Amino acid sequence: MGDINMKAKEVLELLKISRPTLTKYVKEGKIRVTVMPNGFYDYNEEDVYKIFMKGVERKTYIYARVSTQKQKKDLENQIELLKQFCFNKGYKIHGVFSDIASGISFEKRNEFFKMLDDVLAGKVERVIIAYKDRLSRAGFELFKHLFRKFNTEIVVVSEVGNEKLDSQEIIEEIISLLHCYSIKFYSKRKIQKIRKLLESEVFEDNSQESRTDTDK
CATH class of the missing domain: 3.90.105 (Molybdopterin biosynthesis moea protein, domain 2)
Known part of the structure; x- marks a missing residue:
């Protein structure tokens, strides 16, 4: 703020x-x-x-996500893990939110946006997730910064996860975020321009990494 x-x-x-x-x-x-x-x-x-x-009761929410219907059992296990974590910490759970959607399909993550509405209304003290990428792979730090503005803490139960991000997936996730949050303000032409800029930056980063590996 x-x-x-x-x-x-x-x-x-x-x-x-x-x-x-x-x-x-x-x-x-x-x-x-x-x-x-x-x-x-x-x-x-x-x-x-x-x-x-x-004057607002500050709440604790848990959020879980898997990419496909085939992983529904994994989703249930993820939720149980989060519930057990809250029990051990003495947190009262006020809401359980979960989505079956890929990390780049923000438009399909209805539960996420319901939770986000409460965060932006200042109602949420903490959001608990199993891994960073359950919230967002490329945009985790962005959400962490946004939530902090509304005095909401993101608690990550485990740092274990797929830390190596695919360049194209990063681009697609950011573009998906732009579509969800800024579609009214960005024309298709601007979206394409942003995509090209992102691709060039990722290519440059990868080139630098390759040169570094060669130097080693």
């Missing part, structure tokens, strides 16, 4: 308060404001969410 600001209407709707109460919060220094050129106020998002989250 940081220096991002909100409009008065957004603050009133989120906090479910009246305008006089909002004015009171500003006078008390609870919400910082930025005076815009037109004389209106923009309200500091971080301050707004601090107030919002005081």
Whole structure:
């Protein structure tokens, strides 16, 4: 959230308060404001969410994923592993979310987006996953950064996993994320441009790795 600001209407709707109460919060220094050129106020998002989250029960969610229907038993085992982990840690589980979809098929991960809605609403204290790639292979750090902005911790039960990422899969996953989050803002032409940039960067990285291996 940081220096991002909100409009008065957004603050009133989120906090479910009246305008006089909002004015009171500003006078008390609870919400910082930025005076815009037109004389209106923009309200500091971080301050707004601090107030919002005081009245919200913070939840613990677990999220599991497998790629195909044939792995359904693996999905069940994954969920049991996460439940046992929560039991051992003393975490009360408020929600179990799971998807059967490949890592690059974000549009098919309906449960993930249900969970994400609650994260973005500031309702989730922690999300527990078995491995990093259950959430995202290429975009894990991106989600970690995003969740942290809403005071949500991602807990990874095991660091064991497929750490070697296929270059094409990285590209496809990022493109899939762009389609899910930014399809309204990116034309097909821009998507293709981004794809080419990513491919060139991955090719360059692979070339550097090859040169390094040769030097060894």
